[in-house]
Amino acid sequence: MNSSIEVLFIIIGWLLLVACGGFIAFWVAAWVVLRTGQKAAPVLGAGLAWRPSVGGAEQARGWPSVSVVVPAHNEEGMIAEALTSISASDYPGKLEIIVVADRCDDRTIEEAERCAQADPRIEVVEVRECPDGWSGKCHTCWQGSKQATGNLLLFTDADTLFAPELVRAAVGYLKMRKLDFLSILGSLRFVKAFEKIAQPVASVVLMRFYPIHKANRTEAAKRRPFANGQFMLFTKNAYETVGTHEQLKDAILEDLRFARRLSNHGFQLGLTTARHLYIVGMY
Numbered sequence: 197m198n199s200s201i202e203v204l205f206i207i208i209g210w211l212l213l214v215a216c217g218g219f220i221a222f223w224v225a226a227w228v229v230l231r232t233g234q235k236a237a238p239v240l241g242a243g244l245a246w247r248p249s250v251g252g253a254e255q256a257r258g259w260p261s262v263s264v265v266v267p268a269h270n271e272e273g274m275i276a277e278a279l280t281s282i283s284a285s286d287y288p289g290k291l292e293i294i295v296v297a298d299r300c301d302d303r304t305i306e307e308a309e310r311c312a313q314a315d316p317r318i319e320v321v322e323v324r325e326c327p328d329g330w331s332g333k334c335h336t337c338w339q340g341s342k343q344a345t346g347n348l349l350l351f352t353d354a355d356t357l358f359a360p361e362l363v364r365a366a367v368g369y370l371k372m373r374k375l376d377f378l379s380i381l382g383s384l385r386f387v388k389a390f391e392k393i394a395q396p397v398a399s400v401v402l403m404r405f406y407p408i409h410k411a412n413r414t415e416a417a418k419r420r421p422f423a424n425g426q427f428m429l430f431t432k433n434a435y436e437t438v439g440t441h442e443q444l445k446d447a448i449l450e451d452l453r454f455a456r457r458l459s460n461h462g463f464q465l466g467l468t469t470a471r472h473l474y475i476v477g478m479y
Contacts (some may be wrong), residue, residue, distance in 0.1 A: 202304040202418065204391065205293055206268070207367075208379060215365055215419075219380075220233070221238055224375050230238075231271070232301075235441065237291075238369075238412070238466075238468045238469075239468060239469055239471065240247065240362075240365050240366060240369055240468045240469065240470040240471075240473060241365055241378055241470075241471075241473065242365075242369060242372070242476075243364075243366060243367070243368030243369025243370070243371075243372055244364065244365045244366040245246040245367055245368065245372070246360060246367075246368030246369070246371050246372045248344070248367075250470050254360055258289075259287065259288045259289030259290075260289060260346070260347040260348050261289055261290035261291070261292075261345065261347050261348070262287065262290070262291050262292070262346045262347075262348045262349075262363060263290065263292050263294060263341075263343075263344030263345060263346030263348070263349050263350065264282055264291065264292070264293045264294065264336055264350045264352060264363070264364070265294045265296065265340035265344060265349065265350065265351050265352070266278065266279070266282075266294065266295045266296065266337075266340075266352055266353070266354055267296050267298060267333055267336035267340065267351075267353070267354065268295055268296065268297050268298065268304050268308065268354040269297075269298040269299065269300060269332065270301065270302045271300075271304050271354040271355065272300075272302040272303040272304045272306075272307055274310055274354055274355045275304050275307050275311075275354050276307045276308075276310065277296070277357065277432060278353075278355065278356055278357060278436065279293065279295065279308065279311040279315075279449070280311065281356075281357045281358040281359075281411065282352075282358050282360070282363075283311070283317070283318065283424075284420060284442050285358060285360055285361075285362065285363045285364070286360045286361055287363040287367070287435075288366050290346070291317060291363065291366075292317050292319065292345065292346060293315070293317055293318045293319070294318075294321060294340045294343050294344060295305065295308045295311075295312075295318065295319070295321050295354075296319045296321045296322075296323055296336045296337070296339050296340040297320065297323065298322060298323045298326070298333075298335070298336040299323060299325065299332075300322075300330055305320060305322060305330050306399065306435055306442050308320045309473075313385055318341065320338065321339060321343060321473060323335070323336055323403070323469045324337055329452070330445045330446065330449060331445065331446055331448055333450065333454050334441045334444055334445050334447055334450050335441070335445065337351050337441045337450075338440060338441035338442055338445070341435070341440060341441065346432070347429065347432050348367065348370075348429060348431060348432065349429070349430045349435050350363070350366070350428070350429045350430075351425070351427075351428045351429075351430075351434060352427050352429070353424060353425070353426045353427075353476070356363070356382070356427070356474065356475065356476045356477040357385065357474070357475070357476075358472040358473075358474065361453065361471065361473065362470065362473045365470075365473060366378060366380065366427075366429055366470075368464065369468065370429060370431075371467065373464075374436040374464060375432070375464045376430070376431050376458065376463035376464050376465070377423070377428070377429065377430050377431070377454075377455075377458050377463055377465045377466065378428075378429040378465075378466045378467075378468070379422070379423040379424045379427055379429070379451070379465075379466070379467050380410075380427045380467070380468055380469065380470040380474055381424055381469050382426070382427070382469075382470045382471070382473070382474030382475055382476040383467070383468070383471055383472060383474065383475050383476070389427070393478030398446055405445065407420070407466075408413075408467055408469075410424075410428065411455075411465065411467040412465075412466060413469055414464065416459050416460070416462065419459055419465070420456065421452070421455035421456050421459040421465060422452065422455050422467055423451040423452065423454055423455040423465070423467070424451060424467075425449075425450060426476050427470075427476075428451060428454065428476060430454055434458060434461075434463045437461055437463075438454065438457040438458055438461055444457075
């Protein structure tokens with residue numbers, strides 16, 4: 197009897213050892229893929245070299261107008277910081293910032309309106325209900341898009357921080373690469389202790405299945421479309437052609453759905469790293 201128990205424990209021990217070894221091997225491989233992809237990935241800062249073909253007083257007109265849509269649900273602790281960073285953008289063209297407050301029961305609207313008083317480019321839109329069949333974020337973004345007048349639509353989150361040159365770099369990169377859509381990966385910001393573990397793990401898993409170099413392939417058949425919903429920059433034509441957020445109204449991962457639809461419609465997609473130009477949280 198004792199001998200049987202010893203054999204059983206030995207078998208269990210070996211199984212645990214194999215399982216642990218496989219787990220470690222998976223994460224090591226995933227980390228190598230992530231680091232290799234990041235080093236080989238194009239950097240958003242390259243877009244800062246782009247300039248419109250016109251010069252002098254006409255140069256500002258060569259930059260397309262940009263509408264930044266910021267969906268916000270109970271973001272009173274972050275919205276002012278986010279809007280202040282966007283307002284500080286050095287973008288040479290027309291820039292409008294549309295904050296869509298979705299069923300907020302905190303001070304998000306008050307904080308956003310305070311920012312709007314300091315910057316007339318900021319517009320605050322309040323959404324009081326979400327229709328059946330819609331996910332909250334998709335509905336909020338869609339409402340913001342209906343207010344947008346820009347030639348480019350940029351959807352970003354309320355827990356992000358823009359460097360002053362971020363919008364200029366993103367637009368320049370999109371123009372330089374002749375893209376219809378651009379999404380970026382920024383630096384992670386940790387607010388709570390558990391985020392130091394959860395956020396890097398989530399990032400490694402995503403990049404393991406959606407390597408940057410595969411997302412940037414020009415041939416749609418070989419591309420693995422990917423987008424980060426925290427920063428999605430569309431040409432107006434691309435956004436409207438794929439049906440806007442209305443076509444994805446029930447989506448939870450609307451970023452991946454958008455990437456696939458854009459790719460299927462023949463649009464050119466770009467994914468790049470922004471590093472210090474874009475600070476994000478994923479709580």
